[in-house]
Amino acid sequence: MDPIRNPYTPGAGAPPPELAGRDALCEQVRIALERNRIGRPAKSVLMVGLRGVGKTVLLDRMREVAEGAGIQSLRIEAPEGRSLPAILAPELRRALLRLSRNERARDLARRALRGLAGFARVLKVKYRDLEVGIDFEPEPGLADNGDLELDLQDLLEASGQAAREGGTALALFVDELQYVREIELAALIVALHRAAQRRLPVTLVGAGLPQLRGRMGKAKSYAERLFDFPEVGPLTPEAARLALEKPAGAEGVCFEEAALERIIGETQCYPYFLQEWGKHAWDMAEASPITLNDVARGAEVAIADLDASFFRVRFDRLTPSEKQYLRAMAELGPGPHRSGSIAQVLGREVQSLAPIRSHLISKGMVWSPSHGDTAFTVPLFDGFIRRMMPGADWRQP
Ligand SMILES: Nc1ncnc2c1ncn2[C@@H]1O[C@H](COP(=O)(O)OP(=O)(O)OP(=O)(O)O)[C@@H](O)[C@H]1O
Ligand SMILES: [Mg+2]
Secondary structure, three states: OOHHHOOOOOOOOOOOOOOOOOHHHHHHHHHHHHHHHOOOOOOEEEEEOOOOOOHHHHHHHHHHHHHHOOOEEEEEEOOOOOOHHHHHHHHHHHHHHHHOOOHHHHHHHHHHHHHHHHHHHHHOOOOOOOOOOOOOOOOOOOOOOOOHHHHHHHHHHHHHHHHHHOOOOEEEEEEOHHHOOHHHHHHHHHHHHHHHHOOOOEEEEEEEOOHHHHHHHHHOOOHHHHEEOOEOOOOOHHHHHHHHHHHHHOOOOOEOHHHHHHHHHHHOOOHHHHHHHHHHHHHHOOOOOEOHHHHHHHHHHHHHHHHHOOOHHHHOOOOHHHHHHHHHHHHOOOOOEEHHHHHHHHOOOHHHHHHHHHHHHHOOOEEOOOOOEEEEOOOOHHHHHHHHOOOOHHHOO
16 A cells, blocks of 8 residues: 555654553653642652663653643653763753743742753763753852762752742653663662652653663662652553554554454564554555455565664674574573573573673663573564574584
């Protein structure tokens, strides 16, 4: 059918035509933000889930809703290798400048901007990547100790006071939080904790891979009590149906029952895969309804596309020994797998593999659902690795 009218949107962070099955989670966050705005206690929300489950599009949607309700927000993504202060400061500045246009908040927002100036000036020494426009002279003693933990507290406190005065709230939307260094995570947790104790309207809505939960707990032991960690997983079969049928229906197109069932089975209801399968089934079909045969032919292209993009970008960042480790995991199936079993496949000692495993965790390729277990963070990655590294060659050192 006409590819121009194809409604499906596979792609990192690409908003789906129908954000299926996430209403309850969106509502949970909306309530938390509104409670926060009126000074009622509300936990910050950190969404955790595997690659491609829709964390980024959820964050964006939640932010849209918050902004629409007049909440001040900022949106950042923690990339590997950059510091939290460096990515936070410019966006916080923009939020504070917007806030300073609010009559009631103006003076306190300007004070927070003076805090930001002091923050940037002293922390630039430690965080060389920290660069931010300076609108005001620093205020001596405000967020300028040179200690991230203290200064971030001051800064979020001053920002929260401004937001409260303006009758609004400040919401920090942060993606890929698992990449933030532990000491910076700790500073963020402390600052949010302080704001919560003072009933200031500052909250975090974060997203990250499943290892995030453990990292937060390691950074500050009380973090697990301070935050909610809703899991974002594959959709239910009903939601997956909706994700496929509704966008097609809007174009006057439907699916054969067997076609839908095939997609649901092959994708295991993972959102990224649903978009990919939907897109290619549509392109294969001559006319409505989309048939089982369309899906079968589309699936081949869908898998090839995933291999070339979604899976590939991850694979290319690995060293040969990391690839070999993942290949050994794939040999055992989708997982999770015991460290001992993986070592056995490789004919090595568990201990000698520990550094490789921990690199894979910090790269966000695998995580540890429980002690001694290792699982892929990318759904269906085992199949991909077997396609990439077929035969027996991979066993060679
Ligand atoms: N609820 C949903 N219903 C249908 N499609 C969805 C849904 N959520 C996400 N998608 C689709 O899934 C794909 C992946 O979404 P997104 O990039 O937000 O995932 P992610 O969890 O952030 O992945 P990563 O961990 O790789 O960053 C996109 O193509 C998006 O359109
Ligand atoms: Mg994402």
